[in-house]
Amino acid sequence: DTEVTQTPKHLVMGMTNKKSLKCEQHMGHRAMYWYKQKAKKPPELMFVYSYEKLSINESVPSRFSPECPNSSLLNLHLHALQPEDSALYLCASSQGGGSSAYTQYFGPGTRLTVL
Amino acid sequence: GESVGLHLPTLSVQEGDNSIINCAYSNSASDYFIWYKQESGKGPQFIIDIRSNMDKRQGQRVTVLLNKTVKHLSLQIAATQPGDSAVYFCAEIQNYGGSQGNLIFGKGTKLSVKP
Numbered sequence: 001d002t003e004v005t006q007t008p009k010h011l012v013m014g015m016t017n018k019k020s021l022k023c024e025q026h027m028g029h030r031a032m033y034w035y036k037q038k039a040k041k042p043p044e045l046m047f048v049y050s051y052e053k054l055s056i057n058e059s060v061p062s063r064f065s066p067e068c069p070n071s072s073l074l075n076l077h078l079h080a081l082q083p084e085d086s087a088l089y090l091c092a093s094s095q096g097g098g099s100s101a102y103t104q105y106f107g108p109g110t111r112l113t114v115l
Numbered sequence: 116g117e118s119v120g121l122h123l124p125t126l127s128v129q130e131g132d133n134s135i136i137n138c139a140y141s142n143s144a145s146d147y148f149i150w151y152k153q154e155s156g157k158g159p160q161f162i163i164d165i166r167s168n169m170d171k172r173q174g175q176r177v178t179v180l181l182n183k184t185v186k187h188l189s190l191q192i193a194a195t196q197p198g199d200s201a202v203y204f205c206a207e208i209q210n211y212g213g214s215q216g217n218l219i220f221g222k223g224t225k226l227s228v229k230p
Contacts, residue, residue, distance in 0.1 A: 004158075033218075042204055042220035043159065056217075090158050102208050103149060104218055106158035 003027075004107035006091050012113045015081060021110045023074040023091030032074040033104060034066060035090040043090055043106075049074060050096060081114045088112070127227045134192040136224045138205035141186060147208035149218075150179060150190045154201045162190070162203075192226075200228045 004025045013019050023032065031050045035043035048056035049068040065077040074091055088111055092104040128134045146167040151159035165172045165179045172179050178191040188205050205221040
């Protein structure tokens with residue numbers, strides 16, 4: 001089973017709203033990732049969690065706040081977003097340790113629209 | 116900057132023909148490469164991977180070739196089917212240490228299969 005699930009599938013929010021994206025995997029993977037993908041572009045890395053600790057933050061604005069409650073769950077809290085933040089937000093996970101264990105498995109994404 | 120790129124942004128093939136999608140990379144230290152398929156509205160799906168100590172790897176209807184001399188990667192799809200229509204991304208793993216590897220995506224090639 002290489003399934004990563006994400007909720008919700010679609011989200012529309014105003015610039016003053018607070019919302020959260022959720023991601024879950026039950027593959028025992030120890031690394032989890034958030035990516036942002038704009039139309040016709042490759043995914044761009046936002047955050048990496050390794051063993052439930054934030055290990056990479058790719059200079060993401062503070063209006064995006066990640067959280068890893070446990071090894072299976074990853075959240076992305078959203079607050080005071082801008083219309084240009086509208087995108088597909090992808091979660092991924094990988095085993096960690098050794099090159100082939102870095103293969104990342106992606107969820108279906110959350111399509112976010114900021115009005 | 117991006118170290119992985121694609122020669123062709125779009126590729127149109129006839130159903131039943133073979134498809135070849137190319138990718139160039141610039142980091143000779145990268146030791147692991149992955150091809151992903153992304154259908155419209157979905158997350159990237161793992162297709163096949165190859166280590167840098169290999170030249171060729173075959174899967175079901177897909178073959179990945181790695182030419183380290185010219186830093187070139189290709190994905191061959193045999194007997195292309197309408198369901199193969201998608202955007203294909205190559206990605207390289209640059210191992211910065213720790214329990215996760217940094218995944219660098221290429222720009223993507225859109226494959227369209229004509230019936």
